Amino acid sequence: GKDYPVREVEEHGDFKRCAQTALKALEHEKACGAADGGCSFAGAWRGKPPHLQGGVPRVYYVSSYFWDRAVDSGIVEDAQAIEWATSPADFARRAAAACGKTEDDVHRAFGGRVAKEAAPYFCLDLSFCHTVLTQGFDLPETAPIKLVKQVMYKGSPIEAAWPLGAAIAALA
Secondary structure (H helix, E strand, O other): OOOOOOOOOOOOHHHHHHHHHHHOOOOOOOOOOOOOEEOOOOOOOOOOOOOOOOOOOOOEEOOOOOHHHHHHHHHOOOOOOOOEOOHHHHHHHHHHHOOOOHHHHHHOOOOOOOOOOOHHHHHHHHHHHHHHHHHHOOOOOOOOOEEEEEEEEEEEEOOHHHHHHHHHHHHO
């Protein structure tokens, strides 16, 4: 329901500006009715902050878009893997490596895994992943996260995507 002006930009992105753009797009400042720091983005509640979870360590699972960007950027090093341990800092490091480069340089820097038509947006893609994790979900840079492509269910791999996460959240 919103119109956004789009124009060609000649300079290449930088991590800080891309992260600021992602944060603005996520409407991080929008209230959700929770106490300060309890909102994630677009008025959504983030859930209990870690300090109110009784000291139980949490493992955060992310999939779909995050998995795809992690594969493209080389965070996921094993092409056969269905899950991979990482942290938000890995997305920041890869974003910093992508930002400010030409399309050809991004394509080469990431071992040809980034399609040339996707290369102009790769800085923003990785910055967005980092911003969602650190600002939206308030995870520290070093928080352990599990990237998942598939989850095992009754001995069979099932593709992990956002609908699965929504279903799990609805059942919890």
